[in-house]
Amino acid sequence: MTSDSQEQRTATQEARGMGLSHAWRALRHRNFRLYFGGQSISLIGTWMTRVATSWLVYRLTKSAVLLGVVGFAGQIPTFLLAPLAGVIVDRIDRRQVLVWTQTLAMLQSLLLAWLTLTHRINIAEILILSALQGVINAFDMPARQSFIIRMVEERADLSNAIAINSSMANAARLIGPSLAGLVIAATNEGWCYFVDGVSYIAVIASLLMMRVKPEVSHHQGTTMIEQMRQGWVYVAGSLPIRAILLLFALLSLMGWPFMVLMPIFAGQVLHGGPHTLGFLMGAVGVGALISGLSLVLRRSVRGLTKVIPVAAAVFGAGLIAFGLSHNLWLSLPMMLVTGFGMMQGLTASNTILQTLVDERMRGRVMSYYTMAFVGMSPFGSLLAGALAHRIGPPLTVIVSGVACIVGAVLFWVRLGTIRRDMRPVYERLGIIPRQELTLEPNAIEEAAER
Helix, strand or coil, rough: CCCHHHHHHHHHHHHHCCCHHHHCCCCCCCCHHHHHHHHHHHHHHHHEEEEEHHHHHHHHHHHHHHHHHHHHHHHHHHHHHHHHHHHHHHHCCCCHHHHHHHHHHHHHHHHHHHHHCCCCCCCCHHHHHHHHHHHHHHHHHHHHHHHHHHHHHHHHHHHHHHHHHHHHHHHHHHHHHHHHHHHHHHHHHHHHHHHHHHHHHHHHHHHCCCCCCCCCCCCCCHHHHHHHHHHHHHHCCCCHHHHHHHHHHHHHHHHHHHHHHHHHHHHCCCCCCCCHHHHHHHHHHHHHHHHHHHHHHHCCCCCCCHHHHHHHHHHHHHHHHHHHHCHHHHHHHHHHHHHHHHHHHHHHHHHHHHHHCHHHHHHHHHHHHHHHHCCCCCHHHHHHHHHHHHCHHHHHHHHHHHEEEEHHHHHHCCCCHHHHHHHHHHHHHHCCCCCCCCCCCCHHHHHHCC
């Protein structure tokens, strides 16, 4: 057989592998199917609660500053507690952590529902319950991210599982806000909280039904303080991990808090109501869902490093265009672009981090990922609220978009060095072929350990 024929056959086989069966290969694993089913229901409720809280605060106060303050209260506990949470996730069974966090989140949502439906809710209670959810998220997010690899069992399916998880979250982002807008317009925010509280039953049941082997503890008598120090040294000593986390800390600080300002854009800039808010949030969800589905089709993590800065730049450009628009039919496509860029970068970075990280450090690394993704948002929420109060929401979003593009450029400049540092790990995992002529085997292993 000629070389051309072999290459043609290989290309045909790869094309077949890109079919739907390949795209959803992580669903072959029973535990991940259970998780997919439970989370698909629960995340719709979660997005209903997010929209309901934003609209409730706006309805009660009409204040951009208080929207920022509530966002800060809901996320600052995650920033403060994430390093400790990462150590705990690495020390105890992650499934048990998730069962507890989901149960507490259910009770928090049901309490919000009761207070709102009985017309007893006030801004102080919203702040307290938002802070409680932030504490829960500090433990839930690193545990959930670290648990994915145990649900798919085969590391080769990890990137596909993360992409499917993102697609699932963004389908919920599409359905949840739109449904919340309809529910709020017909009744009030309390029923959104009630639906969210009930939806947690699905994910709790799915976790309890999973069959997973008991986890091996990695602390071996090491103190929690020492484990926190080890986690920090590990993250700080890895250029790829450090660069990804720093970029997403910037995006979380400057870019993602645009969500806090959505009620103001819906009510004041675009002269709409809760339906308008639902459409805007839904457009973000459509873009993010398209992004997630495009990543589901990928065969490997190869090439994802370039995706990160490009996605950050697209995200920033979408924000700038949205800030310049005062028409709903122009704003909706810009929100779609923004959602696409946001989720493309987020999923790509998550996949690369999960691939690079040592298993014994997984919980701690994902806790720093939580700090970068969620933990910087409270400061961004305060900054966005203050800037919107001073210079207006449109100009605030434009400034945010410029900052995101600057971060993307800085990451791109270091891309060559980042990829060179990642290569030994990818070679060791068999993702790319070894370059035995340029690196001795011992040097490769030493680089991978570093």
